[in-house]
Amino acid sequence: MKKLLPILLGVLLLQSCQYFEKRVPTEQELLEKQMKEINWQEVDEYPSVADCETLTDALQRKQCFFDFMQTVIEQKLAVDTLATLFPKLDTIEVKVTVLPNASLTFEPQFPKDSVAYDTIKIDSILHARLIDFPKVNPAIKRGIPVKTQFVLPVIIKQE
Numbered sequence: 001m002k003k004l005l006p007i008l009l010g011v012l013l014l015q016s017c018q019y020f021e022k023r024v025p026t027e028q029e030l031l032e033k034q035m036k037e038i039n040w041q042e043v044d045e046y047p048s049v050a051d052c053e054t055l056t057d058a059l060q061r062k063q064c065f066f067d068f069m070q071t072v073i074e075q076k077l078a079v080d081t082l083a084t085l086f087p088k089l090d091t092i093e094v095k096v097t098v099l100p101n102a103s104l105t106f107e108p109q110f111p112k113d114s115v116a117y118d119t120i121k122i123d124s125i126l127h128a129r130l131i132d133f134p135k136v137n138p139a140i141k142r143g144i145p146v147k148t149q150f151v152l153p154v155i156i157k158q159e
Contacts, residue, residue, distance in 0.1 A: 038142070045140040047098045047148055053137075066152065069096060069136075073106075073154050076129045093151050094126065100138050100145035106130045109151055 025033075045058075052064035073094060093109040108126050110119050138145040 043139040043141045043146060043148060044143075047139045048137045049134055066150070070152050070154060072134065073130065073152065074156075077126070077154065077156060079129070089122075089156055092122070092154050092156055094154050095149060095151050097147065097149045098136055098138050099147050102136055102138050102145075104130075104133055104136060 046062045046065055048061060048065050049068050051068060052061050055061040055064055095107040095109050097105040097107070099105070106126055108119070108123050110122075139148040140146070
C-alpha cells in the first residue's frame with residue numbers, strides 16, 4: 001500500500017499538468033476573433049477636406065466636412081435652373097459616395113411619390129453641375145482608405 005501511494009500521486013501529478021497547459025489559438029481563429037470585434041458600420045476617420053484638416057476634435061471635423069459638402073453642392077446648383085424648372089422643389093437629398101481613390105459620385109434620392117418631378121432631368125442636371133469638386137480625402141478604417149456613403153439634404157430654393 002505504501003508503494004502504491006507514491007505511484008498514484010505521481011500519476012495524478014503528471015495528469016494534472018495537462019490542465020495547466022493553454023491551447024494556443026491558430027492564426028485563423030485569431031483573425032476571425034479580430035474581424036468580429038471590428039465595427040464595420042463606423043470609420044476611424046471620416047472623409048475630410050483641406051479646410052477641416054486643422055480641427056482636432058473628431059465630431060467638429062465631421063460636422064465641418066458635412067457643412068462644407070452641403071455648401072459647395074448648394075453653390076454649384078444655385079447657378080442652374082433647377083429652381084425655375086421645378087418651382088415646388090425646395091430641397092433634394094443627394095447620396096454622396098466618397099471612394100477610396102478620393103473620387104466622388106452623386107446620386108439624387110427621390111421620395112416614392114416623386115412622379116411629379118422629371119427625375120431623369122434632375123439627375124442629369126446634378127451630374128452636369130457637380131463636377132470639378134474640391135479634393136476630398138477618403139475615410140480611414142484601420143489605416144486603410146475606405147468607401148463611404150451619406151445622404152445630404154441640399155436646399156435648392158432659398159426664400
